Amino acid sequence: MTDVSVAAIAAMVGGRLIGNGELTIRGIGDLRTAGPDRIGFVRHARYAAAAMATGAGAILLAEPLETKASQIVVSDVDIAYAKVATHFHPLPHAREHSVHPSAIVHPEAELEAPVQIGACAVVGKCRIGSGTVVMPGAVILDGVKIGRSCVIYPNATLYHGVQLGDRVIAHAGVVIGSDGFGYAREGTTWLKVPQLGTVVVEDDVEFGAGTAIDRGTIGNTRIGARTKMDNQCHVAHNCTIGTDVVFAAGAKVAGSTSVGDRCVFGGNAAAGGHLTIVADVRLGGATVVLRDLLEAGDYMGFPVMQKRKWMKTQHAMQDLLEMREAYLLQKRAAADQN
Amino acid sequence: MTDVSVAAIAAMVGGRLIGNGELTIRGIGDLRTAGPDRIGFVRHARYAAAAMATGAGAILLAEPLETKASQIVVSDVDIAYAKVATHFHPLPHAREHSVHPSAIVHPEAELEAPVQIGACAVVGKCRIGSGTVVMPGAVILDGVKIGRSCVIYPNATLYHGVQLGDRVIAHAGVVIGSDGFGYAREGTTWLKVPQLGTVVVEDDVEFGAGTAIDRGTIGNTRIGARTKMDNQCHVAHNCTIGTDVVFAAGAKVAGSTSVGDRCVFGGNAAAGGHLTIVADVRLGGATVVLRDLLEAGDYMGFPVMQKRKWMKTQHAMQDLLEMREAYLLQKRAAADQN
């Protein structure tokens, strides 16, 4: 049961309770329509009026206000909301061991019960930790190691030998461990270089739908703990991605590049190969990095500049047409004089 | 049977018939090689000669010409071609109810016969309308509602609770309803925010291969009727995409952005989060939108400008090297004077 008292929610989020703590809450609700067994949220001052008139039993908010509802006052409503919403809507998790009869599991696969394997999933000779859910149609090849409490969504593919830590989430269509894009040039054509490394993914990483992470050529491609990637990201062979990194949709890193801890890539941001991007670099959307970034900070543009400079340059571009006109006039005047 | 008379084709496309209307046509043909039971097309004046000499039984064209073939004169050959080609090559459609023995269908799934479920497809406790085809390897989780005459291609994934209207097409590898990319920042790390909404797709939408549409955080992500997306597009959580919108390959929209009716995104065009793009905005390929676009029209560039201005600015850029040279000369001259 996920039913819980207001006081327990206050403890869960480290909030200050105002009003009745014994009320039972059974779920999240919209301030305007929720009944007394729901908890609502005030994330912006503009919802204050709705909160004052709400029929919800409790409210999470940053500043107390006049209302019949119990209040839980927290310093960061977003964090508190994430915790309470996760309580009522936990991630998929295997509580009882179950392998669907249509799933094909290698007889020597080591499943640490409880594990849940969905219909038509294919699981090779691999090791899967307890609590992990493998959804229908996912394919896990031989030699893979998956930690505890992971979620592998439908039609995701883990190539042979890939290693995932605990609580890793791979959404539908994710591919981890495909061959790196490695060829030796022989005359005008290309000779495939076998990709002998693998991919090592640390704990608490999430991969959005369709994201692809290539295996290393000789060593491994590495994705640091708590890194989050949105849909359709791409990490090439031999890259090292740090911890707590965020990649928005379509972010891409070419081969052998290192991305430091806590970096943020905006949507479609891309980095070339064999580069070093230090920790705490933040790239705006669509930024293209073709050189090392050795200083933390905000960057933008194609080619990449410090964000402040990029913004000034774009501002100056607004005058380029006028500047050119003036330049051409001057040039003509000078020519007339001669 | 799809065999049909020339007169019936003329009626189908609202065209004017010249010549024999009773001839039976059995398919589409190339003007140079087609026999008398085929219909050919003149979409450009440069094919007029081939049309005059053709052995095809009938021709669709915009201007009548001298030929033995029957002619159907229409104002728009592209539209007429689409209709005639669809007659002879209809989309996959379930005419007889069939569930492949290897498919796994939840016993409480409601299939409105005839529905066709392919090999190794997995269908949860969901509702599917008549005429719909679910191809091999597709996975449809619990609570999904699919309308009539939809086509779900192989290895596509519909997450729990997703809603599709009628005649929706999802190509191979499409993912609808994956978790939105939502985290609350706690110190230097990221806390997952459960994504409790779903995706609502209206009638006649088509999604190209590998396209991913994320579910909403609390409310829903919405895709308007008749919108068409090419391969590898991405729509983030909470977006509202209008009707008759066109996204070329790789177009992306970040979270909570609203895209108006009849907008066109060129290939790789991308819009940031929490933006409003009004109806009838057309973005050129690779355009990056980081601000609201509140006026209909053509736009281009990174960062986005009105297309006309972007073209002038790019033209001016051609002179930038010369302008700089002149500027540096002047600067040096001024320095010499001092």
Added chain:
Amino acid sequence: MTDVSVAAIAAMVGGRLIGNGELTIRGIGDLRTAGPDRIGFVRHARYAAAAMATGAGAILLAEPLETKASQIVVSDVDIAYAKVATHFHPLPHAREHSVHPSAIVHPEAELEAPVQIGACAVVGKCRIGSGTVVMPGAVILDGVKIGRSCVIYPNATLYHGVQLGDRVIAHAGVVIGSDGFGYAREGTTWLKVPQLGTVVVEDDVEFGAGTAIDRGTIGNTRIGARTKMDNQCHVAHNCTIGTDVVFAAGAKVAGSTSVGDRCVFGGNAAAGGHLTIVADVRLGGATVVLRDLLEAGDYMGFPVMQKRKWMKTQHAMQDLLEMREAYLLQKRAAADQN
């Protein structure tokens, strides 16, 4: 067995042998840790010291040096490495005919034994050449022709009628033959144009994870021999891609464009529709091509320029802020004079 003598390796790579050729080699090793049955590699002068002290039985290198190990001297270590690594780590290849009991194979499919069909793969009425491996969860629709020694990775999809040559590799999530993005505009909405062509892929092509190749509208989309595409590339309907072409991750080509032999697209590089790009054009990462490129060479930028000009222009952009300042000063001075 893949065990082989040093002399045989020397012959395999066309190298010059120094030292004992009779030693048996059983695999590749790291210079620092390898034992006498391993072969190591010196690809950079900085590994020379490790090579001199190595316990490996043999070394592949470009310049002979002082060491106990047997040496194989070659002109290109990368090519030699690719060949030796492929010897010890060959691609997946069907040596014995095997169809997994859970695979669904059309009774009229023609499998030229030995072919290997993985668990939960679905194979329509198609033709597959000997040596080919179809991995779990892959879906191959009716009318497909696959040559010999191909590898179709998990959850890849080949639409009806697609043709692959020999030794083609399609990584996980690849989609070949999805409908081209073709619509006829009827008023404010879009009418689907049936896509009646297919995709023809020549020998030795490799497609990275999630890459999508659309079928032609009437004729075919063509991918030339030995072309290599990285992850998440996109080729639209009716394109002709030449031989020995290289597409880095996310490269995209819009409809009906022709890309010449030996072209190279950097990551995310994109070409618009109905363009001609001649042979030996090399596009830097994120380059956007919206016009024909009729001269071989290096290009860069959005919009595309010759790479040399792009680099100069970007350099000049560094001075734009200063130029504008000077311009505005001048303008103000002129205004003050009047």
